[in-house]
Amino acid sequence: MSGGFHIDAGTIPPVPGAYVLVIRLDAPLPPLAPGRYLYCGSAKGAGGLRARLGRHMRKDKKIRWHVDRLTEAGVVEGAFVFEDGDECALVAKLSYLPVPWPGFGSSDCRSCQSHLLALPGTLRVIDIF
């Protein structure tokens, strides 16, 4: 069940779940061209979705995960959150979208080609699900 689209981590509940992060690149980040991208992830630790998305939305963090390179280089436009959701189920729902970088964020996942998807310019964020 969707907990909606959030542009500020402060409105996100501190519960476990999955999320789709919307990231805009205004400059190339090879092999990615400028454009919008969707990253599917999950947050199960302390602080849950609010803590994880607060980290994604903050600048000047230590690069720890693959996606940190994108959030540092680009602009996080917001995130859909799904309480008790599953990141791979979100990838499956978005499987109609192009995969710009096989293996991105999914190195320990056996079911997904990538946890990063490209959002074509013709699609509005609110229409992706």
Ligand SMILES: [Zn+2]
């Ligand atoms: Zn997966």
